[in-house]
Amino acid sequence: MSPQPVPATPKPPATKSPANNPPTTKPANPGGAAAKPKLAVWKFASCDGCQLSILNCEDELLALAGAVDIAYFPEATRGMVAGPYDLSLVEGSVTTPVDAERIRRIRAESSTLVTIGACATAGGIQALRNFADVDEFRSVVYAHPGYVSALDRSTGIATHVHVDFELRGCPIDKGQLLEVFAAFVQGRPPRVPAHSVCMECKLRGNVCVMVASGTPCMGPVTQAGCGALCPSYNRGCYACFGPKETANTASLADQLIRLGLGDRDVMRMFRTFNAAAEDFRQQSVAHDEGGRR
Amino acid sequence: MTHKLTGDQLLTTDPLARVEGEGAMTVRVRGGSVTDVELRIFEPPRFFEAFLRGRAYTEPPDITARICGICPVAYQMSSCLAIEQVCGVRVDGPLRDLRRLLYCGEWIESHALHIYLLHAPDFLGFDGVVDMAPHAPEAVERGLRLKRVGNEVMTLVGGRSIHPVNVKVGGFYRVPTRAELRTLREPLLHAREDALETVRWVSGFDFPDFEQHQEYLALRSPDSYAIEGGSFVSSSGIAFESADFDLHVREEHVARSNALHARLHGVGSYVVGPMARYTINHDVLSPLALEAAAAAGLGATCRNPFRSIIVRAVELVYACDEALRIVAGWEPPSQPAVEVTPRAGVGTGATEAPRGVIWHRYRLAGDGTIRDARIVPPTSQNQASIEEDMRSFVQDRLDLPTDELTRQCEQAIRNYDPCISCATHFLHLHVERA
Ligand code: SF4
Ligand code: SF4
Numbered sequence: 001m002s003p004q005p006v007p008a009t010p011k012p013p014a015t016k017s018p019a020n021n022p023p024t025t026k027p028a029n030p031g032g033a034a035a036k037p038k039l040a041v042w043k044f045a046s047c048d049g050c051q052l053s054i055l056n057c058e059d060e061l062l063a064l065a066g067a068v069d070i071a072y073f074p075e076a077t078r079g080m081v082a083g084p085y086d087l088s089l090v091e092g093s094v095t096t097p098v099d100a101e102r103i104r105r106i107r108a109e110s111s112t113l114v115t116i117g118a119c120a121t122a123g124g125i126q127a128l129r130n131f132a133d134v135d136e137f138r139s140v141v142y143a144h145p146g147y148v149s150a151l152d153r154s155t156g157i158a159t160h161v162h163v164d165f166e167l168r169g170c171p172i173d174k175g176q177l178l179e180v181f182a183a184f185v186q187g188r189p190p191r192v193p194a195h196s197v198c199m200e201c202k203l204r205g206n207v208c209v210m211v212a213s214g215t216p217c218m219g220p221v222t223q224a225g226c227g228a229l230c231p232s233y234n235r236g237c238y239a240c241f242g243p244k245e246t247a248n249t250a251s252l253a254d255q256l257i258r259l260g261l262g263d264r265d266v267m268r269m270f271r272t273f274n275a276a277a278e279d280f281r282q283q284s285v286a287h288d289e290g291g292r293r
Numbered sequence: 294m295t296h297k298l299t300g301d302q303l304l305t306t307d308p309l310a311r312v313e314g315e316g317a318m319t320v321r322v323r324g325g326s327v328t329d330v331e332l333r334i335f336e337p338p339r340f341f342e343a344f345l346r347g348r349a350y351t352e353p354p355d356i357t358a359r360i361c362g363i364c365p366v367a368y369q370m371s372s373c374l375a376i377e378q379v380c381g382v383r384v385d386g387p388l389r390d391l392r393r394l395l396y397c398g399e400w401i402e403s404h405a406l407h408i409y410l411l412h413a414p415d416f417l418g419f420d421g422v423v424d425m426a427p428h429a430p431e432a433v434e435r436g437l438r439l440k441r442v443g444n445e446v447m448t449l450v451g452g453r454s455i456h457p458v459n460v461k462v463g464g465f466y467r468v469p470t471r472a473e474l475r476t477l478r479e480p481l482l483h484a485r486e487d488a489l490e491t492v493r494w495v496s497g498f499d500f501p502d503f504e505q506h507q508e509y510l511a512l513r514s515p516d517s518y519a520i521e522g523g524s525f526v527s528s529s530g531i532a533f534e535s536a537d538f539d540l541h542v543r544e545e546h547v548a549r550s551n552a553l554h555a556r557l558h559g560v561g562s563y564v565v566g567p568m569a570r571y572t573i574n575h576d577v578l579s580p581l582a583l584e585a586a587a588a589a590g591l592g593a594t595c596r597n598p599f600r601s602i603i604v605r606a607v608e609l610v611y612a613c614d615e616a617l618r619i620v621a622g623w624e625p626p627s628q629p630a631v632e633v634t635p636r637a638g639v640g641t642g643a644t645e646a647p648r649g650v651i652w653h654r655y656r657l658a659g660d661g662t663i664r665d666a667r668i669v670p671p672t673s674q675n676q677a678s679i680e681e682d683m684r685s686f687v688q689d690r691l692d693l694p695t696d697e698l699t700r701q702c703e704q705a706i707r708n709y710d711p712c713i714s715c716a717t718h719f720l721h722l723h724v725e726r727a
Contacts, residue, residue: 045337049362049455055410056444056454058437065423076410077421078703095337125359128344137343150337171362171455226453233452233459234629235466238355240456268349273359 037086037185040072042106044092044099045126045154049171050117051075051091056174067185083109087184093119093126093154100151100160107161114180115157118170122242123276125170127154130276131288154276165190170240170273173225193224196244197237201228209236216256218269221247221279242274249283263287318702320687327691330683332676332706342666350376350635350661351462357653357668358456363406366399366447367646368668369460370521371653374535374642376462379657380633387626388464393521394474394619395450395457396644400520400612401484402443402454403647404605407710408491409436412602415704416498432494435487439609442484446477446616464630474623481620485613489585492606496589500599501701503686507678508560509569512645518574518611520645526573527557528594535643538652544673555674562677565649566709567604568595582611598682598708605710635661646671648710672711679709 041051055076057064071081088110094100107113115121123130129137134152157163167176167190176192183190193200198219201208209215209231217236219228223244230237243249249270256266270284321329341360345353353372358365370392377384384392409432410422419425426433444454449469451457459465510531512523525541526532533541544553557563572594575586586607595604637659643652649671656664686705690698 045339047359047362047365049359049365052362052406052455055406056440058441058444061437062423062426062433065426070421070423073421077414077423078700079420079424095339099337124339125341125344125356126339129340132344134340137340138338150340154339170359171453229452230458230466233467235458235461238458265349268352272356 036067036069038071038081038084039068040083040085040088040106040110041070041075042072042088042090042092043075044090044103044120044157045095046092046117046119046124048075048091050119050169051089053116053172053174053177054089057178060178064181068181085110086112088113090115090120090157091117093123093156094160095126095151095154097151103157103160112164112184113157113161114165114167114184115163116167116172116177118168118240118242118273119154120157121166121168121277122156122274122280123154125273125275127276128271129154130281131271131284156276167192168223168241169225173227176225194245195224196220196247197222197224197226197228197231197241200224200226201231204228204232206231209234210255210259214259216259216261216265216269218252221249221252238269238272239280240273242277243279247279249279250286253283253287263289318683318706320683320702322687322691325691327684327688330680330687332680332683342668345655345663345666348663350380350633350655350657350663353653353655353663353666354460354462355456355458358460360668360670362455363403364399364646364648364651365456366396366451366460367644367651368653369457370396370644371642371651371668372655373460373462374522374644375640375653375655376642376657377631377633378536378640378642379638379655380462380636380640382463382631382633384464384631387468387624388629388631389521390619390623391450391465391468392460394616395447395460396520397612397616397619398443398446398450398454400443400647401488401609401616402440402447403710404609404612405436405439405443405491407647407707408495408602408605408609409433409440411710412704412707413495413498415700415707416495416602435490435494439484439487439491442480442613445480449473449477461630463633464628466629468625468629469623470625471623474620477620478617481613481617485581485610485617488606488609488613489581491609492585492589492603495602495606498602500597502597503599503682503705504596505564505598505678505682505685506596507681508557508563509572510557510563510565510650510674511569511573512643512650513574514577516577517615518570518577518608520615522642522644525643525650527560527563528569528572529560531557531560535641535652538641538643538669539654539667542652542669542674544669547676553669553673554677555669556677562681563674564678564709565671565674566601567608567648568598568601569649570645571595571604571607578607578611579614581614582607585610598705601708601710635659648672649674672709675709675711679706679711682708 071085088106094103118124130153167180180190201219210217215236218239219237221243222237222239223241225241253266267284267287270280274280319331354369357368357372360368414421414425447454452459509528512519513526514523524534541558542555544555546553589603639656641654643650652669654667658664
């Protein structure tokens with residue numbers, strides 16, 4: 001499951017408001033001004049880092065606000081405009097029954113739906129529960145477990161609804177986010193490279209950390225996008241952008257073992273921020289002695 | 294809609310816009326008196342403390358950063374301190390300075406975000422920064438400039454500003470050269486001017502008459518305003534080390550939410566964050582920050598939570614000052630990190646996130662495998678106080694039209710810069726092992 005530029009498929013406009021969040025305080029396009037595309041930013045289980053990336057576009061933020069109508073973005077504004085929305089950005093993973101319902105309503109209200117980040121795309125770090133017993137987590141942890149509603153799996157948005165484009169990273173890259181906006185406004189698919197971090201690292205002229213110093217690195221199987229940040233800081237990539245398309249995870253696992261890592265280390269390397277992405281899940285399970293499959 | 298709250302009514306704000314995460318507040322009014330205030334956390338738990346068990350001692354800086362994208366460095370730093378303590382390692386000298394510099398970047402970014410993008414619009418009657426921009430273009434540009442400099446510091450030192458990749462237990466993967474750090478000097482000098490202007494700007498806002506008398510809790514260091522370490526001190530003089538935090542602070546799982554409320558032994562609810570830090574540590578602020586505070590009318594303490602925005606601005610000045618000091622004196626160490634060899638034991642670490650102290654505790658096995666983990670973020674410490682504040686705040690404003698009261702309540706909650714994600718990513722894990 002890697003980001004495929006899929007052209008936006010217009011959905012019939014929906015009439016229902018999203019669950020929990022009836023954004024009804026303002027009419028759409030007040031004063032009948034020329035319609036700008038309506039942007040909504042939604043949060044599911046996440047750290048808010050990916051939506052913070054939007055606010056981190058300090059140089060572009062006001063221009064962006066001029067190009068689109070920021071209709072629903074509670075992290076940034078109390079103003080809320082009712083749907084339907086032209087572009088919905090979704091951060092976070094689905095971890096509760098209520099959220100599984102909410103994402104369907106958001107999909108029905110959104111012409112184009114783009115997931116931002118590892119949580120929304122692959123379940124995020126909270127998908128580590130997928131390999132454990134959530135009841136144990138909950139009952140040991142909370143004095144009132146009955147109030148803590150949680151599914152036993154954390155899943156990406158595409159498990160629940162059709163997703164038009166998936167932006168990778170934990171967090172996403174600001175440049176790639178701006179490319180998604182530009183592509184959307186120009187009505188074309190986003191241009192996001194499909195090669196590996198390893199390739200980016202070579203393009204950048206770095207010395208390979210794995211070859212030069214035997215540092216374990218996930219670069220060969222990881223989707224590009226960060227500009228090979230970690231190797232540029234003398235550390236191995238830990239795959240925060242998730243698996244690239246047709247990643248040869250088995251061969252990398254063999255190489256990691258040759259570098260002296262144990263099965264548990266290999267298991268942990270595949271089981272972090274994109275643990276539930278299928279290629280990584282399989283490889284972590286293959287190295288998990290006695291773990292839950 | 295301008296009906297008033299007179300009889301048995303419910304006022305709800307749902308969800309609270311412009312606080313990170315999702316929460317909602319319910320106020321119950323009966324016969325003209327506020328009987329109950331509930332701040333509800335909607336965000337589902339992510340079970341960090343549960344899945345940290347079984348991970349390697351090297352992993353918490355990367356993993357716990359993902360609790361909060363707005364203060365990842367705070368989680369990274371507290372987890373590093375805790376694990377280094379288990380392993381008997383102290384990180385000092387230039388590596389500690391570099392940690393402080395990275396942390397100053399986070400303070401600058403987070404405070405600029407909160408002051409300009411989240412809180413100032415409340416004071417000036419706007420929904421958010423976008424509709425405020427045409428009316429206060431200079432201020433908005435200044436805020437974005439400040440925020441950008443914070444991000445620049447984090448990006449240079451940490452590799453990126455959200456979930457920096459360069460932090461490890463023992464120090465860093467790579468330390469910057471003198472020439473690299475020197476590139477931060479110019480932007481920081483401008484940022485310091487912008488920060489001083491910020492203090493002047495926010496001190497001219499209208500502040501509701503409102504005082505609270507909560508206990509304040511912050512870290513304190515002998516010779517500087519505590520950020521990347523220190524010992525706990527409270528406003529009534531309770532003092533303890535990080536290792537004893539759980540003897541002094543008890544947490545309750547509030548049934549209605551996914552978060553825990555912390556209580557200080559012998560005191561009850563308490564407040565962490567800028568007001569607490571300023572009250573406890575203002576004597577060790579830099580001369581420039583102290584001068585700015587005095588000019589803004591801040592005395593030896595700050596008891597009006599609405600004026601916390603001024604304290605944040607003063608801390609912005611201080612963070613720029615400190616960052617400049619570290620950049621000017623930077624001599625790269627010969628090694629980017631201290632060697633950390635795992636051993637069995639328990640360690641704790643506490644540092645000052647922009648919104649208040651974050652405490653971590655880890656128990657490691659001899660091979661460095663994490664046996665259990667506890668994390669206490671700022672919002673779970675402040676939540677009980679926020680609710681107490683809201684009770685008296687609403688009581689005095691029951692005559693306001695509902696819309697206006699709702700707006701004012703949101704503003705009052707934002708006084709605490711509550712990172713609701715933090716509060717709920719928090720998970721109280723108590724594994725009893727004989
Ligand atoms: S993908 Fe990473 S940065 Fe983005 S919301 Fe999830 S945890 Fe945060
Ligand atoms: S090198 Fe790997 S872990 Fe580091 S930022 Fe890039 S994708 Fe993420």
